Amino acid sequence: SSRNLRVLLDMDGVLADFEGQFLKRFREKYPHDPFVPLDERSGFYVTKQYYALGQDIGTKAFGIYEEKGFFLDLQPIDGAIEAAREMAEMEGVDVYICTSPIKKYTHCVVEKYQWLDKHLGKEWMERMILTRDKTVINGDLLIDDKPNITGGMNPPKWQHVLFTSYHNRDVVLQDGQIRLDGWLPHSRWRDILEQKRQE
Numbered sequence: 001s002s003r004n005l006r007v008l009l010d011m012d013g014v015l016a017d018f019e020g021q022f023l024k025r026f027r028e029k030y031p032h033d034p035f036v037p038l039d040e041r042s043g044f045y046v047t048k049q050y051y052a053l054g055q056d057i058g059t060k061a062f063g064i065y066e067e068k069g070f071f072l073d074l075q076p077i078d079g080a081i082e083a084a085r086e087m088a089e090m091e092g093v094d095v096y097i098c099t100s101p102i103k104k105y106t107h108c109v110v111e112k113y114q115w116l117d118k119h120l121g122k123e124w125m126e127r128m129i130l131t132r133d134k135t136v137i138n139g140d141l142l143i144d145d146k147p148n149i150t151g152g153m154n155p156p157k158w159q160h161v162l163f164t165s166y167h168n169r170d171v172v173l174q175d176g177q178i179r180l181d182g183w184l185p186h187s188r189w190r191d192i193l194e195q196k197r198q199e
């Protein structure tokens, strides 16, 4: 078709390793508390799983990603930066970053911009969409690790590409969803985009 394909990329769990950083910081800060190893993660919210270990553990978990520096220091997911760059350079493809800040926005919001600047550069500020409701954003594909994305627009315009993460490995795909098992090899995400373009 004549118009560009709009691809929305989630940050946490897709470009940036929220889970790995969370666990690392939690263990550093609370070495004597119980924790959830990555291969035992289930459910989107880390905090929910930590609250199940005790009210105090849940509160501590919350505090981890509210701290200054948490979002800025996230490591890129393997292959993510290269994939984002390559996708943005593709003819006929427009890439946006679509991310939900935490409610305690003080560090998170500015650090999300700083992270993008640090890893992808100033031009990417133009692509940034911060929203707590991704369903109202117009796009052809949303690549996101959250299994059930709901909001005010039902159904959303985009097709959901579920990006595999520890917490969603065993999740059964819903109607219309497709799975992307990581950024490598690049042929995987390229195939998904090509397929969508041909619809």
Ligand code: TMP
Pocket: 010, 011, 012, 013, 044, 045, 046, 047, 048, 098, 099, 100, 101, 102, 108, 146
């Ligand atoms: P996302 O849907 O754009 O990936 O955003 C996820 C946001 O949710 C991110 O800012 C971190 C936050 N979050 C929590 O508040 N609690 C959690 O347990 C997890 C995993 C994420």
